[in-house]
Amino acid sequence: MSKARTVRFHEYGGPEVLRLEDVEVGEPGPGELLLRVEAIGLNRAEALFRSGRYIEPARRFPARLGLEAAGVVEALGEGVDRLAVGQAVSVVPSFSMNDHGVYAERAVVPAAAVVPRPEGLDAVGGAAVWMPYVTAYGGLVDVGGLRAGDTVVLTAASSSVGLAAIRTAQRVGAVPVATTRTRAKKDALLKAGAAEVIVTDEEDVAERVLDLTGGRGADLAFDGVAGPGVTGLVRAVAPGGTLLLYGGVSGLPTPYPGFDLGMPAVAIRTYTMLETTRDPERLRRARAFVLSGLAAGSLAPDVDRTFALDEIVAAHRAMEAGHQVGKIVVTVPH
Numbered sequence: 001m002s003k004a005r006t007v008r009f010h011e012y013g014g015p016e017v018l019r020l021e022d023v024e025v026g027e028p029g030p031g032e033l034l035l036r037v038e039a040i041g042l043n044r045a046e047a048l049f050r051s052g053r054y055i056e057p058a059r060r061f062p063a064r065l066g067l068e069a070a071g072v073v074e075a076l077g078e079g080v081d082r083l084a085v086g087q088a089v090s091v092v093p094s095f096s097m098n099d100h101g102v103y104a105e106r107a108v109v110p111a112a113a114v115v116p117r118p119e120g121l122d123a124v125g126g127a128a129v130w131m132p133y134v135t136a137y138g139g140l141v142d143v144g145g146l147r148a149g150d151t152v153v154l155t156a157a158s159s160s161v162g163l164a165a166i167r168t169a170q171r172v173g174a175v176p177v178a179t180t181r182t183r184a185k186k187d188a189l190l191k192a193g194a195a196e197v198i199v200t201d202e203e204d205v206a207e208r209v210l211d212l213t214g215g216r217g218a219d220l221a222f223d224g225v226a227g228p229g230v231t232g233l234v235r236a237v238a239p240g241g242t243l244l245l246y247g248g249v250s251g252l253p254t255p256y257p258g259f260d261l262g263m264p265a266v267a268i269r270t271y272t273m274l275e276t277t278r279d280p281e282r283l284r285r286a287r288a289f290v291l292s293g294l295a296a297g298s299l300a301p302d303v304d305r306t307f308a309l310d311e312i313v314a315a316h317r318a319m320e321a322g323h324q325v326g327k328i329v330v331t332v333p334h
Contacts, residue, residue: 090117140244153177223247225250
């Protein structure tokens with residue numbers, strides 16, 4: 001068996017608990033493949049898993065982590081016949097980090113989570129598109145039913161999912177209204193394609209949205225922040241519209257706002273990308289949407305900056321600082 005440099009943590013904590021260690025890789029089992037990792041897309045789920053605040057705890061220590069990567073197939077397990085050794089691929093987040101982790105030079109992953117990488121998309125881009133765009137497509141289109149002419153409010157809009165949501169809304173002909181806490185990222189969001197940008201430190205979201213929509217409100221709000229802010233955000237949603245919560249960046253308890261505010265009928269729902277990626281038919285449609293968008297040029301990776309694998313602690317610190325516009329990607333030299 002060969003060893004590969006692999007990121008693990010032996011206890012919960014901040015970025016400093018991450019260690020780069022030589023670990024036996026193992027052989028791919030039935031339905032799995034061995035990936036030579038070239039780039040890793042960082043996600044907040046991994047910071048939550050590392051700190052013990054994720055939707056599932058680590059089953060054992062030392063624990064691995066990492067959901068999204070791009071690389072080259074090195075070996076195929078039994079029953080894997082739609083991919084080939086030497087093929088450039090991406091890993092779509094669709095498994096538990098208790099079972100697999102891609103923060104490594106080489107990793108065994110489920111073949112069902114792997115998609116061929118389109119020609120013209122390099123490893124960094126290939127590690128930066130799937131979590132954002134499948135989350136955006138799954139939430140906005142598959143669950144939210146976003147249609148041409150609809151208005152959608154996007155919180156945490158400078159995140160990789162927020163930027164993907166802007167482009168996804170544009171692709172279906174909807175009107176994306178982005179929110180950001182300060183003016184620092186306003187120009188970047190307008191450049192990314194937001195029809196309007198609301199600076200929440202200076203403006204009331206509901207008032208601006210109602211003004212922009214002629215008093216009707218947004219058809220959909222796609223919220224990655226949650227917390228107390230939902231009581232204001234729900235006022236921006238039109239009667240019969242939907243507030244869809246996909247993340248909890250605020251880290252604060254999220255109240256149910258409808259009864260307190262006496263609001264008209266508004267649907268409030270949670271969404272996680274795993275709803276899409278763990279359902280083969282829904283994932284097939286999401287893949288088709290993303291691949292066709294990449295081919296047409298209407299969807300593209302948004303990479304803020306890159307780090308090397310041996311800078312993984314610094315990369316996690318940068319992700320948690322929250323200054324990035326788009327994705328942080330870790331490259332893996334060989």
